[in-house]
Amino acid sequence: MCPSLIDFLTVSLYNLIIMIRKHLIFYGWVQGVGFRYRARLAAEQFGCTGWVRNEWDGTVSTEIQGEEADIDKVIEAIERGTYIRIENIVAKTIPLVENERRFRSYSY
Numbered sequence: 001m002c003p004s005l006i007d008f009l010t011v012s013l014y015n016l017i018i019m020i021r022k023h024l025i026f027y028g029w030v031q032g033v034g035f036r037y038r039a040r041l042a043a044e045q046f047g048c049t050g051w052v053r054n055e056w057d058g059t060v061s062t063e064i065q066g067e068e069a070d071i072d073k074v075i076e077a078i079e080r081g082t083y084i085r086i087e088n089i090v091a092k093t094i095p096l097v098e099n100e101r102r103f104r105s106y107s108y
Contacts, residue, residue: 017067020065021063025061029084030059030060031058033083033084035084036060038081039062039074039105042073045074046066046070048070048071049097049101050063050097050103
């Protein structure tokens with residue numbers, strides 16, 4: 001018995017990798033506690049690209065690109081930081097950045 005076209009498309013869609021990019025603003029005790037370092041390590045571990053930086057108002061901003069499940073894993077890894085205390089996250093889905101190769105950390 002030959003697999004049908006529907007079976008083929010079902011398997012193909014199941015294996016489809018859907019990349020997204022999010023702009024996140026983290027509020028709380030997020031500066032001076034290793035947040036950017038931890039974010040970069042977690043992003044590299046889970047294959048995400050983008051950037052993270054401290055903002056003048058005490059928040060930390062990041063743009064992160066990858067599969068949604070991997071982005072969630074990065075956020076969970078950041079939250080496990082010893083001194084990091086995230087009180088709120090504002091998230092917005094934004095357009096993908098083509099040909100981005102790594103995750104960078106910036107100061108102000």
